[in-house]
Amino acid sequence: MTLPFAPWADPASEPLIELRNVTKRFGVFEAVKDLSLKIYEREFFAILGPSGCGKTTLMRMLAGFETPNAGEILLGGTDLTPIPPAKRPVNMMFQSYALFPHLTVEKNIAFGLKREGTPSDEIADRVVDIMRLVQLTDFAHRKPDQLSGGQRQRVALARALVKRPKLLLLDEPLGALDKKLRQETQFELMGIQESLGTTFVIVTHDQEEAMTVSSRIAVMRDGELAQVSTPTDLYERPDTRFVADFIGEVTILEGRVTTASRGGVGLAVLEGAEDLRVVTDATPPSGTTAWLALRPEKVSISRAKPEADNAVSGKVLDIAYLGNISTYHVELANGSIIKAQESNRARSDRRDITWEDAVWVAWEEDAGVLLLA
Numbered sequence: 001m002t003l004p005f006a007p008w009a010d011p012a013s014e015p016l017i018e019l020r021n022v023t024k025r026f027g028v029f030e031a032v033k034d035l036s037l038k039i040y041e042r043e044f045f046a047i048l049g050p051s052g053c054g055k056t057t058l059m060r061m062l063a064g065f066e067t068p069n070a071g072e073i074l075l076g077g078t079d080l081t082p083i084p085p086a087k088r089p090v091n092m093m094f095q096s097y098a099l100f101p102h103l104t105v106e107k108n109i110a111f112g113l114k115r116e117g118t119p120s121d122e123i124a125d126r127v128v129d130i131m132r133l134v135q136l137t138d139f140a141h142r143k144p145d146q147l148s149g150g151q152r153q154r155v156a157l158a159r160a161l162v163k164r165p166k167l168l169l170l171d172e173p174l175g176a177l178d179k180k181l182r183q184e185t186q187f188e189l190m191g192i193q194e195s196l197g198t199t200f201v202i203v204t205h206d207q208e209e210a211m212t213v214s215s216r217i218a219v220m221r222d223g224e225l226a227q228v229s230t231p232t233d234l235y236e237r238p239d240t241r242f243v244a245d246f247i248g249e250v251t252i253l254e255g256r257v258t259t260a261s262r263g264g265v266g267l268a269v270l271e272g273a274e275d276l277r278v279v280t281d282a283t284p285p286s287g288t289t290a291w292l293a294l295r296p297e298k299v300s301i302s303r304a305k306p307e308a309d310n311a312v313s314g315k316v317l318d319i320a321y322l323g324n325i326s327t328y329h330v331e332l333a334n335g336s337i338i339k340a341q342e343s344n345r346a347r348s349d350r351r352d353i354t355w356e357d358a359v360w361v362a363w364e365e366d367a368g369v370l371l372l373a
Helices: 055-063 105-115 120-133 149-161 179-196 207-213 231-236 241-246
Strands: 017-026 029-039 044-048 070-075 090-093 167-171 199-204 216-221 224-229 251-261 263-268 276-280 289-294 300-302 310-321 325-331 337-343 358-363 369-371
Touching (some): 207 231, 241 289
Parallel strands (some): 044 199, 090 167
Antiparallel strands (some): 017 029, 263 276
16 A cells, blocks of 8 residues: 655654745845744645735745855755755746746747757757647747646646756746636646646645645744644634635634533633533643634534534525525624535526524534634
8 A cells, every 4th residue: 555645744854955944034024924834745735825914925935046145955864054056956937937938838848958058869859758748749849928827837837847857946936827727737737737747836825726735834924934734634623713714715714612521621701501512632620711613514404403413593694606605694693704615516596595594503512623723
């Protein structure tokens, strides 16, 4: 049986990239604050966060375009700080692609190798190989203005990869593509990365993109790491309200811990209503303020009170029809909003539940996550 790819879980694994207490200041502003991180060989690693969180600054330090004010950045155990960008075994693909309009696809891809003085026969072989990998062989003699957006994106990717870097940095690489093409290209990127075994680090603000392509994600906030984990863990087991709220759709209910025992707590959320039950390993003292994070697909909605670990009544405030699913926004007695999702399995525009209806929303005690911060 093949073991899952998870070098970060093996204490004996050595990282390809290691950031040790890295700080970057612009004047008095700290864009990156005492940040430490390990990225392993063959990872497709995503750096995700809102605008201004420091993710692009971190990427530029890896590329060599910015120098940290403190700390070290190691690649294969070698300190990158004194090495200029052109000498690093690192390449970067920008959102703009920056292709030469007067050169063919083939010559655009070969440009960097020619600048380095690579022998002509080796250039030809490497360009042919990389064009085959990114499915551009039939477009070798076309110029950029004769290509679609997705094809130009693959030319830029091929040009970055043909130099065989140990690390490829991708700065919002799919941002210029429309949604459908972006989704298709995400899977192409994953296949190319897996075929080559090159370590990819992608910077993006697109949560869906990061969740789709990456082996792990670093969520950044105000120059610091909020959480570093697999997409599944970030979604199902966020550490904080910020991470829970930033990744996907979520309802966050504030309450007060009433009972706590190994395996679960009681959480008072609605005055006069039964406590909500939450499965958790934490045992916070009674009276502690805590929050329940609930993903909408784990919440059911019905007219009659169901048999469930947790059930609360409310009124349908809004409905978002998204084709495959409908999301119901249900207002509780205290003004809180719970989101519930249902799959639209039947081909019908008739709704059993509509606006202003009195309903029950329900979920099991292991469906939500208890958060203390």
